[in-house]
Amino acid sequence: MQDLKPLYDAVLTGDAKTAKTTTEQALAAGVEPLQLVQEFMMPAMAEVGRRFEANEYFVPELLLSARAMKAALELIRPLLVASGTEPVGRVALGTVKGDLHDIGKNLVGAMLEGGGYEVIDLGVNVPPEQFVAAVKEKKANIVAMSALLTTTMPAMKTTIEALQQAGVRQQVKVLVGGAPISQRYAEEIGADGYSESAAGAVAAARKVCA
Ligand code: B12
Structure with a gap:
């Protein structure tokens, strides 16, 4: 090779x-x-x-x-990215508010697309309201958040709370990831799934939607 x-x-x-x-x-x-x-x-x-x-x-x-x-x-x-197949789900993906890291998020997006999901990429520094709007207006059934800074991790919790307040928490599954995130943290903030890798994100999406 x-x-x-x-x-x-x-x-x-x-x-x-x-x-x-x-x-x-x-x-x-x-x-x-x-x-x-x-x-x-x-x-x-x-x-x-x-x-x-x-x-x-x-x-x-x-x-x-x-x-x-x-x-x-x-x-x-x-x-x-897979081509031509019906999406198996629609994911609103973004790096949380205050955080500009997007390499991992982009990789996760590409893997999810490859896994047959339609990905609405909200970009970086995404405020909770924007995730909520994507669920309401674009009918996303998965919210996937990325955070790379310990200081921006709490924005994941705030976003989950915003989904709750907007009355849409029940209609979406929430996935979280990023270097400082752990399974334990995901459970603590009430997320539905976590993965430490982009490849694992697809498996996590499948698991939470099963
Ligand atoms: C590149 C980088 C930057 C670039 C980002 C460019 C870009 N476009 O993304 C720039 C220069 C902008 C940057 C800035 C800063 N950075 Co920076 N950065 C990094 C670095 C070196 C690599 C991050 C990366 O891209 N990794 C590669 C990707 C592929 O890995 P990943 O993001 O972890 O994603 C994988 C998994 O976590 C998972 N995943 C990720 N997201 C999701 C989401 C879901 C839903 C799922 C399921 C999975 C998943 O899948 C991915 C692929 O396997 C890290 C160090 C590190 N080792 O992580 C520091 C690091 C994250 N940065 C750090 C810091 C401190 C900063 C700054 C504050 C520096 C400064 N003084 O200004 C700023 C903050 C800017 C901001 N507001 O966001 C610290 C954070 C420390 C902490 N504990 O919070 C780190 C850890 C460096 C360090 N060791 O100190 N940074």
């Missing part, structure tokens, strides 16, 4: 151009898209996080790495 360490290095060093060309070459050579994400891109992002924590990387490096990851993901995303 082709040496894919350059993809890992490109994400780690924030080299979007190389991330894109290596991904293109790997896909052309028949490497599984998910393998690129799980074995090279995500470990590189994890190392970026470690360096940030160790004060070896700062916000500009994070941004460059995020941009490189996005460039590669743009090529991979369409390949994860």
Whole structure:
């Protein structure tokens, strides 16, 4: 198999151009898209996080790495998405209020689409009212929230409360995820499902809707 360490290095060093060309070459050579994400891109992002924590990387490096990851993901995303089938459910997906991290959310969205769900991507920094509106107006039957900051985790609870207050909590299932989230936290705030990975998000969606 082709040496894919350059993809890992490109994400780690924030080299979007190389991330894109290596991904293109790997896909052309028949490497599984998910393998690129799980074995090279995500470990590189994890190392970026470690360096940030160790004060070896700062916000500009994070941004460059995020941009490189996005460039590669743009090529991979369409390949994860299934085509032509009736959606098995409609998901309102967003990163909660105050939080701008969207790499994980985008991956979750692509996997859910690949799993046959219609995804309404509300973007980042999504206030509770916007999730409520998506349920009411777009008839989403799953609300999927992502949070990457310990300071924005409580916005998940606030959103669940807003769904309750709007009288729509019973008609939706709520999924939560993101690096600081755990099964225990999901249960604590009254979410219906949790997964630590994008692949697991599809299984979680199926489970809560079963
Ligand atoms: C890239 C990055 C950024 C980029 C984000 C770019 C972008 N477009 O997303 C930028 C530079 C903007 C950024 C900014 C900040 N960041 Co930042 N960032 C990261 C970093 C390095 C990687 C995150 C990432 O993309 N991971 C890769 C993806 C694929 O993983 P993931 O998001 O966890 O998603 C997976 C799962 O969690 C799950 N999942 C995710 N969402 C969902 C949802 C559902 C429903 C389900 C089921 C599953 C699921 O599936 C995904 C795929 O498997 C992390 C470190 C880390 N290791 O996580 C820090 C990190 C999250 N950031 C951190 C911080 C502190 C910040 C800033 C406050 C820095 C600052 N001083 O300004 C700001 C906050 C800005 C804001 N208001 O949001 C801290 C958070 C600490 C904490 N405990 O809260 C971290 C942990 C770094 C650290 N170790 O200190 N950041």
